[in-house]
Amino acid sequence: MKNSEVDRRVMKTRQAIHEALISLMEEKKYNKITIQDIIDRANVGRSTFYAHYATKDELLFSNVEDSLEILNQYIKSYIEHDEDKPGLISVVELFEHIKEHRKTIKGLFKEEGTDLFFEKVEAYWNENIEEYIKSKLPRGQEPKVPIEILTMHISSTIINLLKWWVYNNMSYTPTQMEQYFRNLVNPCIDSVINNHSEKS
Amino acid sequence: MKNSEVDRRVMKTRQAIHEALISLMEEKKYNKITIQDIIDRANVGRSTFYAHYATKDELLFSNVEDSLEILNQYIKSYIEHDEDKPGLISVVELFEHIKEHRKTIKGLFKEEGTDLFFEKVEAYWNENIEEYIKSKLPRGQEPKVPIEILTMHISSTIINLLKWWVYNNMSYTPTQMEQYFRNLVNPCIDSVINNHSEKS
DNA sequence: ACATTAATGAACACTTTGTTCGGTTATATT
């Protein structure tokens, strides 16, 4: 029986496959990567791959789950610290995290084949954001925009900023990006939640 | 020589292929549709397909270019009518257009394989929106958010709303969606362009 | 009616996929 540890061979194989995928994603789009490519680069038998993962997507997500959890933490902390200094720290850190891990994470942002990934990210974030918005909303008051839409909009805004930023070689600093994010999102949250006059 | 018209056979074939793709996209994701599927459904020889289109994407875009042009018109008209009644009419019409053509256009919104399409849409829109923003910006004044980012954000917001709306079976009316769009976007445009106090 | 142009469908070499299975090697345990 295994000592709650995994066979070293398994770890080695998984890592080889993992690294192969990452390395390939730096070169071409996820869509265009074949399992053949992966096992070639990983130096792993065909049957071995299928012993570990049923599909390419399964591999992707097993690779990405850690990243997902980390990204989620940033949003959580963004929300939790909102009272004092509205989210400044953690969104900066989110961008910094991406910048730091750009080599391994960049493939995920490359055109196409990113849908799957970002759907997951958004689903993660939506939970926390929705809760946050509800807590902000004065009781008994109808928001001008349905909460589900506002939530979706905020998640999407972060994701779009991240995508754009990576795609444009991170030409602004994380701090700037954070600032831009707040400039885009805070006014509309205020406006939706408070009964600001609609204005002409 | 052809009378600037196309051979009837060509039209017939193109249409058959076109309809095959549309019909397949109502059933499964674009990614999962093979050329084999298409020629089977279209009842068209393999070589015939390749005589017309080099790739599946080429087919997609030839199908979609008309839609693109139409969508672009809505944004143009949104911008042009902004002075009097800020964009109300044409964004409603945009959602109505989608609703009307949902059978043929819905496939494009189905998860995955939409990146290609929406990149095109966004590129189209960005041109017009950027121009619009520049015209709004008082001369010599620096916007709080770079224009390219603000532009991207507005395009993305419409696209996300459209996607979300279609994905959720168009559960709100086009007029409502238009209202939500404005509630999400106008406050942040105002805030970015005018030197509103940043507020605490 | 006739020359032109398009569609056909079969054949092709090629790649990818997912599975199977007997043989080999690394591993943990004793």
Add this chain to the structure above:
DNA sequence: AATATAACCGAACAAAGTGTTCATTAATGT
């Protein structure tokens, strides 16, 4: 150090898709 176990290997497989070629047939415009 010996051994049972579990993991890897790799070759082979059928099945499906890709993109091209080509000789044959049919529709079209004039």
